[in-house]
Amino acid sequence: MTVRLLDTLSGRQRDLVPLEDGHVRVYSCGPTVYGPAHIGNFRSFLFADLLVRHLRWRGSRVTWVMNVTDIDDKIIRGAAAAGVSIEALADRWTERFLADAVALRMSEPEVLPRATRHIEEIVALVEILLDKGHAYRTDDGSIFFRIASWPAYGKLARLDPDQLRVGERVEADEYAKDDVRDFAVWKGPKPGEPSWSTRIGEGRPGWHIECSAMAMKHLGPSFDIHTGGIDLIFPHHEDEIAQSEAATGQEFVRTWLHCAHLQMGGAKMARSEGNIALVGDLLDRGISARALRYALIAAHYRASLSYTDESLAAATAAIERLDAAYLALAGYHEDRTDDPTLPAALETARTAFGAALDDDLNISPALAALFDLVRDLNRRIDARTMSTADADRAVAVLRDLDRVLAIGPDLEAAALEPDLQALVDARAAARAARDWAASDRLRDELAERGIVIEDSRDGQRWRRSGVTSHA
């Protein structure tokens, strides 16, 4: 297998050939923890998760680093407004971010580095830039990257360096920069702002330098894949490339991947637009976390995606179709010979699924392969052509594909609470005794408690009703 990815920098689809054989190093720009991440942010994080999961499914070892920006202007303002320290504010929203990530089944990155815990690495990087003449100090103790010293500047965003930042209102008066295009790698101390006393002076890191320092600390000076939202291409990632490559003389990142915005109500989801939706709020409203994950990953990462009631309803319906198939397969019993055509059908689905994702994470045909398989399995269940062992084989393949998608039912959450299980058992006994009055009464009682009982040829089975499931 070869995974091909469309690299933003070269504009070309390229085979992924890891720098170290069998080991892919991935860095993703993570949350700035001054408030809860919204589902537009999570679209970008979950696309990186899909990438990581797919590479692992293909047998690669993956080291995934996602930074947490815990020092910037918004955090400083937010902490001052709340009357707490920046650490307390950042801790609070980091915790919330991690809880949301778990709810959405995002794999846990190997490293979640925080900027304030990498001041030494940041200072060391700035020192190199100063030594090499790529950075300079200003009177207020700030240090700027000198874009004029780096002719490749603009290669990611495909911008003409001479045209950069024209019209952008830069703090030119506040900081006496040599060139309006230059960006701060270190910000001099200001009253009321947190600062660190370091070898390069008192101050705090600029945002862009944090990602360069943390990525290189945990993944080395060159690594395979860097992801982020398209809004980060310029200036954030452009600046990361400039300062990293100017410092090391090596290619910083082999492949750049950028995820399109999530739209809601006709505009990009953004705090500044006032159209944000939060994971916690949606789950509190009874929306299934699995349906939400599905809604956020079901479109190709570079395609614009709208979050609407309709898209969520479609996601919920897809999850229910999947759950129904798992349920029917789990309860399927047929004492007969194996279905001779099943192995090929399972293999065809698995092959189509993998090939689609190998092709720059082409999720739509991958999901089509999954749901075509579900339809085929439902036909085989109805026709009773499978053996009991066949049903187990089919579940194993669904579970295997779910290592990438992470939208399937949770096996542990599937176990019923003891009191509900007792009611389910009592209902089965009533049915066996042909006590229809008791059987109906128990079914109604279970329905009131969120458990739907269905009778099938394989006997009675239960599921948790609709949208109240958080599994």
Ligand SMILES: [Zn+2]
């Ligand atoms: Zn970043």
